[in-house]
Amino acid sequence: MSDRKIPEKSVIAAEVLSNEKIAGGIIKMTVAAPQFAEEAQPGQFCNLYPAADRLILPRPVSICDAEKESGTLTFVYAVVGAGTEEFSKLKSGQSLRVSSPLGKGFRMPSGTGQKAVLIGGGVGTAPMLFLAKELKKRNIHCTAVTGFRREPFLSQELKAAGARVITTTDLPSPDYFLGTVVDCMEINEISGDCYFACGPRPMLAAVFDYVQKRGQDVQVSLEERMGCGYGACVGCVCDIREKDKDGREQIQRRKVCKDGPVFMGSEVIWS
Numbered sequence: 564m565s566d567r568k569i570p571e572k573s574v575i576a577a578e579v580l581s582n583e584k585i586a587g588g589i590i591k592m593t594v595a596a597p598q599f600a601e602e603a604q605p606g607q608f609c610n611l612y613p614a615a616d617r618l619i620l621p622r623p624v625s626i627c628d629a630e631k632e633s634g635t636l637t638f639v640y641a642v643v644g645a646g647t648e649e650f651s652k653l654k655s656g657q658s659l660r661v662s663s664p665l666g667k668g669f670r671m672p673s674g675t676g677q678k679a680v681l682i683g684g685g686v687g688t689a690p691m692l693f694l695a696k697e698l699k700k701r702n703i704h705c706t707a708v709t710g711f712r713r714e715p716f717l718s719q720e721l722k723a724a725g726a727r728v729i730t731t732t733d734l735p736s737p738d739y740f741l742g743t744v745v746d747c748m749e750i751n752e753i754s755g756d757c758y759f760a761c762g763p764r765p766m767l768a769a770v771f772d773y774v775q776k777r778g779q780d781v782q783v784s785l786e787e788r789m790g791c792g793y794g795a796c797v798g799c800v801c802d803i804r805e806k807d808k809d810g811r812e813q814i815q816r817r818k819v820c821k822d823g824p825v826f827m828g829s830e831v832i833w834s
């Protein structure tokens with residue numbers, strides 16, 4: 564860990580180094596942000612700020628990769644609206660306002676030699692790459708189960724990070740499993756010592772159901788709609804199940820941007 568202290572929610576004008584389409588409507592963007600790359604943890608996100616005045620709110624995007632050596636952060640985003648449309652037009656050499664890494668990321672397993680299962684749905688696969696790289700450094704073996712409606716992405720990068728990768732899609736293909744990530748995990752009897760998931764909420768709920776039946780839990784990254792992204796509004800509040808000091812269960816209102824976005828599946832109120 565660096566001894567340089569980054570003020571919480573500091574924002575820099577980062578140089579865009581590349582911003583390329585990697586699948587239909589999906590862009591991979593790398594920016595120069597050496598201090599943030601040093602501090603970033605898997606499961607954290609950055610606020611990306613559109614330049615257009617009418618787009619007031621920042622857009623939260625997960626850190627897909629952070630390389631200390633090159634001082635870069637990489638994001639993978641779907642073009643879904645005005646903000647991401649604006650980002651998709653950025654050329655190398657232009658700048659983008661990027662916040663310091665935000666939120667609480669994935670908790671790393673303490674032991675080594677364990678088996679981890681990483682489950683990503685669509686752009687929820689993005690944070691799994693940074694996570695797989697960090698787990699590999701800890702000698703933890705990763706199986707990544709990634710699900711896409713159509714064209715998969717990040718499979719090669721996950722393999723290069725040492726993960727065994729199983730890809731599912733909604734379209735029949737000889738190369739991929741046809742069905743949901745949970746169907747795939749059931750049929751292939753995929754299990755591990757620890758589980759991490761990011762993707763659409765119904766997928767996260769199904770993954771929690773899968774691991775719960777095995778008496779296990781899963782760290783889930785929730786991608787709620789957000790306002791400020793750093794705890795100053797209540798745009799992202801959700802109910803979280805917690806135990807008090809006497810072990811009694813209680814429901815607390817928690818800010819996904821600050822207290823999360825990663826929670827245990829058993830803490831989330833799914834229905």
Ligand SMILES: Cc1cc2nc3c(=O)[nH]c(=O)nc-3n(C[C@H](O)[C@H](O)[C@H](O)COP(=O)(O)OP(=O)(O)OC[C@H]3O[C@@H](n4cnc5c(N)ncnc54)[C@H](O)[C@@H]3O)c2cc1C
Pocket residue numbers: 608621622623624625626639640641642643644645646647648686687689690785786787788789824
């Ligand atoms: C912690 C976190 C991490 C995220 N990481 C990524 C990522 O790595 N890659 C990525 O592509 N996206 C990610 N998102 C979602 C991303 O923030 C939104 O897609 C983006 O803000 C949309 O901005 P826009 O201006 O293009 O679209 P808008 O005009 O704001 O919205 C366009 C459409 O997208 C939907 N939408 C917007 N935000 C969300 C959201 N949070 N969840 C579900 N639907 C949404 C809207 O309902 C609307 O239908 C993340 C969100 C959070 C909260």
Ligand code: FES
Pocket residue numbers: 788789790791792793794795796797798799800818819820821
């Ligand atoms: S988005 Fe403002 S408090 Fe979470």
